[in-house]
Amino acid sequence: MSDIVFFGQPEAGSPRPFSAATVAGGLVFVSGHSAPHDPARGIHRGATPAEEVHNALGRVAEILAEAGSSLDRVVQMTMLITDPADYAACNAAYVTHFPGGLPARHTARFGVPTEARVAFSCIALAGAAS
Secondary structure (H helix, E strand, C coil), X not given: CXXXXXXXXXXXXXXXXXXXXXXXXXXXXXXXXXXXCEHHHCEXXXXXXXXXXXXXXXXXXXXXHHCCCCHHHEEEEEEEXXXXXXXXXXXXXXXXXXXXXXXXXXXXXXXXXXXXCEEEEEEEECCCCC
């Protein structure tokens, strides 16, 4: 049995050559994710930075749940933003997702071939809260 479990493995030849998350050593490591966006299916990131934060953290929460964890088990979060002018709006939306306490966090600017304004990666405790 492997000491590492991979979730959301990419298809062969995918332009995203990484797993959605891995579980190892009692921790869940979630790769960077922006809000889902698929206009052909009626899925849009959000019209504002706050909506993008909500939708991106919703996606992170789904991945954590698949890996057997949750947002309330996050110990470290990385917030990636494209425009520092969105920082305050992103923070205001972000804090609403952590009513039990804010995990450690750092923020960095990012630029990838996407129009996302914000993305998140995190490290969480594996398993349900005790």
